[in-house]
Amino acid sequence: MEADIDWRQLRAFIAVAESGSFTQAGRRIRLSQPAVSRAVAALEKQLGVPLLERVGRRASLTGAGQKLLARGRRLLAETAALREELQASERLGAGSLRLAADPNACQFLLPAVLREFKESFPACGWTITPASSLAAVDFLREKSADVAMVTRPLRLPASVRFERLFEEELVFAVSRSHPWSLNRRAPPGDLERYAFLLPEKGSESYELIERYFAKRGRRLKILAELGSVEAIRVMAAYGLGVGILPRWSIPGTAEEEKLVAIPLGRNPLRRSWGLLTLKGRHPGLAERAFLELCRSIVPQLIREKARGGPSASDGD
Numbered sequence: 001m002e003a004d005i006d007w008r009q010l011r012a013f014i015a016v017a018e019s020g021s022f023t024q025a026g027r028r029i030r031l032s033q034p035a036v037s038r039a040v041a042a043l044e045k046q047l048g049v050p051l052l053e054r055v056g057r058r059a060s061l062t063g064a065g066q067k068l069l070a071r072g073r074r075l076l077a078e079t080a081a082l083r084e085e086l087q088a089s090e091r092l093g094a095g096s097l098r099l100a101a102d103p104n105a106c107q108f109l110l111p112a113v114l115r116e117f118k119e120s121f122p123a124c125g126w127t128i129t130p131a132s133s134l135a136a137v138d139f140l141r142e143k144s145a146d147v148a149m150v151t152r153p154l155r156l157p158a159s160v161r162f163e164r165l166f167e168e169e170l171v172f173a174v175s176r177s178h179p180w181s182l183n184r185r186a187p188p189g190d191l192e193r194y195a196f197l198l199p200e201k202g203s204e205s206y207e208l209i210e211r212y213f214a215k216r217g218r219r220l221k222i223l224a225e226l227g228s229v230e231a232i233r234v235m236a237a238y239g240l241g242v243g244i245l246p247r248w249s250i251p252g253t254a255e256e257e258k259l260v261a262i263p264l265g266r267n268p269l270r271r272s273w274g275l276l277t278l279k280g281r282h283p284g285l286a287e288r289a290f291l292e293l294c295r296s297i298v299p300q301l302i303r304e305k306a307r308g309g310p311s312a313s314d315g316d
Helices: 007-018 023-030 033-046 063-092 103-108 110-120 134-142 189-191 204-215 229-237 286-304
Strands: 052-055 058-061 097-101 125-128 147-151 159-176 195-199 221-226 242-244 259-262 270-280
Touching: 007 023, 007 033, 007 052, 007 058, 007 221, 023 033, 023 097, 033 052, 097 103, 097 110, 097 134, 097 286, 103 125, 103 229, 110 125, 110 286, 125 286, 134 147, 134 159, 134 270, 147 189, 147 286, 159 229, 195 204, 195 229, 195 242, 204 270, 221 229, 229 242, 229 259, 242 259
Parallel strands: 097 125, 097 147, 195 221
Antiparallel strands: 052 058, 147 270, 159 242, 159 259, 159 270
């Protein structure tokens, strides 16, 4: 057999076999009589055996045709049952959702979204793969992830769509005992006096910060490169170095907050967080609901954190 059986040809054959007539078969499956004849002839040619004996306007089964009729009925019934099962799963939001996310999104943003998603779609499983923006793009293009929550990639391929959820400003984060905390400013001449806590080298966050200061003729002395916002927060709070963090990660109203946010300079450094999806895909019900939850929950979450409200990972 040179190719797989065409289901439309099999359906036409079964209609003829059951009605004994090409004309009646055409009426049943809403095709013209010549189209039914061509479909059956193509199936016979593909299988290499005659399936029907034509006598006038009537058609009767050959031995091979009788065998195919019994097996073909089962195949079409199984196909119809599978279609119904898949459609039912789609209606109920079953299936799985494969996410790629920046580690900071895993800690601060996704838990609240996934809690709501799980309540609405308990039958839908999900997985998360921690990934940088660049890695997330690759996961989407390789079809090993459906959605990614990351900062906007510095280089965005034409095949990938970015939908912004919120914009953040990066700031210096210093302990309350740091000299900069008094006037809440960092004198440009002071930058060479202090060591800095930055995101991991090679990450897009690191590259973004490096570009910002290089454009201003500055090169920071790096104490440590850390993989999470929380790690930088803790070390900066202990006075071990000057962190560079999102403004929302340093609440301005919490009395117990040990960090002070200082602008990087006259021109702020901003970046966007959002969702990456592959263009041309048709997301299912559960994925569409997840995207909508991200749009409604994440911006509100960031506003609450900036005010010193509930954490993204807090429970009820």
